[in-house]
Every structure is written in C-alpha cells, then in structure tokens.
Amino acid sequence: MTRHTLAARESLRLAAGDATLVFTLEGAAELVAHPRRACAGWGGRPDRPAPAHLDAGDSAFALGTTPLRVRAAAASVILVARLRPAPETSRLLAALPDVLTVGGFAAQEPGVAALAMHLGEPAAAQACAVGGGRAVCDLMATMLAVSTLRAWAVSGCAPADWAARTADPFLARVLDAIHADPGRDWSVESLAALGAMSRSVFAERFRDALGRSPAGYLAEVRMEAAKALLASGTRVSEASRRLGYESDEGFSRAFRRHTGMTPSAWRGAGLRSIAS
Structure with a gap:
C-alpha cells in the first residue's frame, strides 16, 4: 500500500x-x-x-x-x-x-x-x-x-449475474465458461450440458436468474469483449474472428446495434484516447 x-x-x-x-x-x-x-x-x-x-x-x-x-x-x-x-x-x-x-x-x-x-x-x-x-x-x-x-x-450496482454466480453453482459454471471463451461456438444445448441440465430446464433457469436468454447474454458478453479489443487497437477483422463471427459484416452489424457506432469508429476513438 x-x-x-x-x-x-x-x-x-x-x-x-x-x-x-x-x-x-x-x-x-x-x-x-x-x-x-x-x-x-x-x-x-x-x-x-x-x-x-x-x-x-x-x-x-x-x-x-x-x-x-x-x-x-x-x-x-x-x-x-x-x-x-x-x-x-x-x-x-x-x-x-x-x-x-x-x-x-x-x-x-x-x-x-x-x-x-x-x-x-x-x-x-x-x-x-x-x-x-x-x-x-x-x-x-x-x-x-x-x-x-x-x-x-x-448500493444496487451489482450485475445481473452476481446472484446466479454466488447462489447457483451450475449456472456459475456456464457463466464462467462464457466469459472465459466468448468466441466459442456455443449453443443452448452445449451450455445446458455444461450446466448438467436439460435444454428446457436450463433455458428457464437461466432466464429466471439473469432476465434474458442464454443467446442474448452471450451476445452481450461478446460485444463487451469486442469493445475492449477494439479500444486497445485490435483490428476489426481480428476481433470478429476471435469472437466467433462468421463474417466481418455480421460482426459490424451486431456491434452497431449494440453501441450505435461502427467497430472502426470505436477503435479509432479508443486509440485517440489512449494517445492522449
């Protein structure tokens, strides 16, 4: 200290x-x-x-x-x-x-x-x-x-998955895996298997705990990872590939829906801020 x-x-x-x-x-x-x-x-x-x-x-x-x-x-x-x-x-x-x-x-x-x-x-x-x-x-x-x-x-600032990670060890295992490798080709079935649940039980428990579908949560995690990659200078095509998108165009559309900016604009703004 x-x-x-x-x-x-x-x-x-x-x-x-x-x-x-x-x-x-x-x-x-x-x-x-x-x-x-x-x-x-x-x-x-x-x-x-x-x-x-x-x-x-x-x-x-x-x-x-x-x-x-x-x-x-x-x-x-x-x-x-x-x-x-x-x-x-x-x-x-x-x-x-x-x-x-x-x-x-x-x-x-x-x-x-x-x-x-x-x-x-x-x-x-x-x-x-x-x-x-x-x-x-x-x-x-x-x-x-x-x-x-x-x-x-x-203060009420804890993220939506805080309770799930602390209270449900099976969902915690799934969330850990998503955050560790957001670019993996995850499906509801593979995530359900990781959590030792049937597809229907997993989807219902996930939505109850986090207030959104597994696919919606995965998309949010990928976009947050994309923002960090781009702001640090990673090229758009590299970020797209690392996060599991089949094309740069699909990645760019998803990113713009999430942030209101294109990936290249976000990357440029991040590099200018780092330089200053």
Whole structure:
C-alpha cells in the first residue's frame, strides 16, 4: 500500500495487472479508464470516457484488466493498494465490472475508512516490512477491498449475474465458461450440458436468474469483449474472428446495434484516447 500526494491536475498512472484499490484520503480526483464492463456513472464510449469523480472518502476497485489514470482535481492524497486475489475468488470477481466506484464510502463504512486513514504512512509502511507486519497489512488492505465491494453491492450496482454466480453453482459454471471463451461456438444445448441440465430446464433457469436468454447474454458478453479489443487497437477483422463471427459484416452489424457506432469508429476513438 502506498500514499501518493498529488498537486492539482497531476496524474498517477496505474498499470494493468493486479487488482487495485484506490481510496481518496484528501482532496478530490478523477479516475480515468476504458472499462469493458462498468457500473452506472461510467461512459460506455471510448470517445467520451466520462471520468469517475472521487471525493475525499470515496473508494474504487479495479480488477486490473485495464490501465487506470488517477488525476487530481485539487491537491489530493490518494491511497493505492495492489492486491492479488486468491484463486477461489475468481468466480465472484469474474462477475464484477472491470472498474467500480463507491461514492460516500467513508460514511457507509466509517470504521474501515478510519483504519484506511493510517495506511500507507511512512511509519505504517515501515511496520509492514518487519516480521509479521506484512500479513497484518495485507489483511487490512483486503478488509478495505472487501468493504468496498460490499458497499458497492448494497448500493444496487451489482450485475445481473452476481446472484446466479454466488447462489447457483451450475449456472456459475456456464457463466464462467462464457466469459472465459466468448468466441466459442456455443449453443443452448452445449451450455445446458455444461450446466448438467436439460435444454428446457436450463433455458428457464437461466432466464429466471439473469432476465434474458442464454443467446442474448452471450451476445452481450461478446460485444463487451469486442469493445475492449477494439479500444486497445485490435483490428476489426481480428476481433470478429476471435469472437466467433462468421463474417466481418455480421460482426459490424451486431456491434452497431449494440453501441450505435461502427467497430472502426470505436477503435479509432479508443486509440485517440489512449494517445492522449
């Protein structure tokens, strides 16, 4: 865990990789990213990133799938904790958006926020490096992250498949497979078999849990993956192939229906934003 003191308009860049917890200790900042799947408050178009505003006491959690930039709106102190989630948490984390924010976190979790005020200070950092201090500090960082996720879920921002992933292990297996390989030639029958159900039972249980058909959900996952690929510079034909579309034309039509933009326009906007 590290503290960063930023002057107004100064930026802190956070590379993709490990999961990251960001907590605003003082001042105000903006969190800029191009998340593939995001909660309310984040712009869905790469030409309009819609930065998330973080006042003092607000927190954010990122899975590490996309680089982030924390930009101070005023003189600010930011706490950053890099986390390596345990393998057994992969199913729950896969249901999260790439980046989520919690406004008013300190008011919702005052005890944890008070603890965070002391994290990252030089004395605390020194204690973390001695003896069993590392385990204690890791536990405190984990507590801050878990509290952020809990506050986020309570706010009503949890995705539609959150309950299914946590409550139904058979549907969770199907959802994990879809997200792991959205470009595979999935059919309702193959997904039902993966979930150890008949086609009719699977279709009914899936719609009850997620509010849409398996085919509709798969299409949404593919489009979210397409947005990330294109914004990162992947060519349209390559994205189409990787996501299982038979032709670039079919992929382009589906993408435009989902986003209102052509794949090439989305890709160009994403590259311009990354360059800036």
